[in-house]
Amino acid sequence: MKMDGQIRVKTDARYKELYNNMKNNFVVGDFHELFFVCACIGYRRKKRKEIARGDDRFWSRTITPSEWGCYYAMLLEDNNYDFSMIMDDKKVLAVIEEYANSGMEILIEDFLNSYLLPGSKEKEPQLDPTCSKTLPKDFLFYILEQSEVSS
């Protein structure tokens, strides 16, 4: 639980373009933010999924202390408050990667679907360049809705 900054955080390789698109379209500021959103969604739905084809997405040093705090909280709750489960950051992120992987699937299915290039969803989802300029707002609204659902 050192908030280790030397870990390469992975996502599924098929989400590479989508991560880039979301950043370039100013929907999120950086990769770690989208990863965090996905992790939260996946965790809330209690869905973890192994990454089929891992691809280094960003360095853990970009993860903020608040995000780390949330990741640790998730693991603690998941493991009956066993603090030993959060002592190794690499292991923590390995679990969170699986939640984020699942969260991304949910995000695509529930929300991003209508913003994707037709036909891209199944293989390598990509944002439609002509997609609505209000996507950042819609995205935030969607996240807020998830919090209401979960509460």
Place this chain on the structure above:
Amino acid sequence: MILQKMILENFRQFYGRQELELMSPGDPERNVTVVYGENGRGKTGLFRALVFCLYGERRLSQDGDVPDKELQLVNMSALRANPGKPVEASVELIFTHKGGTYNLRRAIVGMSEGSNVIEEIKEIRLRLTGVNGNTRTIDPKDVGEVIDRVLDRRVKEYFLFDGEKIERLTRAGVEQRREIGRGIRNLLNVDALENAIGAIRRVVKSLENDLAKSASSEQLYQLMQRLRKNEEEKDGLEKKLEQLEEERRKALKEIEITDKRLDEFKEIRHLLEKRKAYEQQFQTIEQQASEAMRSMRNMVCKAATLIIAPTITNVFEYIERQKRKGDIPSEIRRDLIQRILDEHRCICGNEIIEGTDAYKNILEWLKRTSDAAVQDAALNLWRYLSEICHHFSDDEDLIQKRIIEHSNLIQAMDNIRRELDRISKEIGGSERQDATELEAHRSYLQKSVTTIEAAIQNSEAQLKQLENEHERLLALLKEAKLKADRNDELSRRSLLARETLDALNAVHLEFTREIKNIIGEIATKIFHRLLDDEGRVNLHTILVNDDYSLEVLDRWGRPFLANISAGQRQIMSIAFIAALAMTASRKDRIEMPLFMDTPFGRLSYEHRKNLIKEVPALSSQWIMLATDTEFRQQEAQLLKATGKWGKFFFLRGTNDGNTRVEEKDINTVYAILQSGDDYL
């Protein structure tokens, strides 16, 4: 020229073959024909038929920008009855002119292809029966020239016209006036004189070239060279002057257009200001929306944290409980407890014996403690989660507020955009330039006009100098030629040609000046006969300008054309036409038919009365195409009183959208109109 008969076949609204006998045989005094019909029944169709038959022209000046394909000449019913097959439409005109009888027929073939109709001129045929009764067919390629000799196409609109548009002749542009001027000179046979001047000028040039080549006298040779150079410079300067005039005309026209647009701007200035204010407001809101969007992007993680808020709260509360219980951090450090157990001695110095209650209690403490790293981690986590937990409510409120704010900004932008669209529509679209740009453009044009006018003045002064020099050189040349010993014959011929040219120029100048004065005088007399009392007092003289445009002077001799009404302009144009035709024929009446479409549209009752009283006497033939509002019982009464009314045709609409021409007895028509019956 007297129009005797017009035969239409499948032309425009006239389905099948239809005839209009325009003059009663053997009764030339009854020279007025009325063609009566409601709007859309084909009055202008008859006018078009006449122009088409005489000149092969499909378009009338009043057609403006109407595309050719909309000016279909072949009757639609005839085309529908023969789908995919060619249908012939024709106009045949029989007229008399200077003792000859002309039978002119022009046909056009049309074929419908889907929704399109393709039309092609088919044939033209002119048969001319002379005074001696012999008939000959004119070669089709000569028909245009023969017809132009009867009524020059360039002046046709002086005789065949739309009454409401005739006054435009007083507003004709430079090019139009030039063209009309040529037609009028032809009508007056002035162009024959001008052709002669051109020919003799070429002879002079040729002779003087010969003379220059063989001139033995150095002085004569030098004079010839100087004269030739002078004439070349004069020609060049005249061309330059023409170009400058053209440039000036274009610039003035552009100024006129710009002024009109500026006037429009005056009307819409408040809208432009409003639009500008909205545009600024839009920009501000757009910027705010962009800021709000940026701010929302920074809230993504905070929002996501809300998703796992229960988890964070649970963990935070767990640690909090552990803290309250004193488990975190442990009240006694694990290493101290371990040392007490290992040494079997408490920090107070008492011995701790295994199996005692004290020993058991110390073991319990040991179980409840964790190692230092875990405790530190738990405490750190507690701090982070504490920070997050305390902001849940604020963060949620803030995010919702930002979303609502942004939505409101977008809504405001939509409203402004709608308002901007509405204003832009009202203003008239994006093609309008900014008023400032237009004003700058106008100022530039005005400067150009000033520059051009200065150049014109300069060129005119140079031309005057060259003309003086030309006269001086001519006098010197004449003297030198007379002195020349050799080339006597050539010198004499050259001299004679030059004198002939000078004489012809003088005749031309005198003739045109005189003819314009005569036309002006006659036009003024007729104008006064046609005007109402008030017009007679205010409008004194019609002047014919050098370019055959018209001017009217008021009783104080000031130009007044810009102030007269459209009706007065119409009357003025008719007076001018009458004067022109009378001058050309040297008779006291117009030897041409006046074919007027909607002649009374713009005229007051007084003007109508005068026109009906005077025109039948002025003209050899008057054909008027009138609507029910133009030709009422008053007009019928006035016309009957002239004793000149010979024919009446009624254009009756048929169920299939065509028009049938019905000739009516004028007495019957008169009786119907007087009774107020709507039989017509």
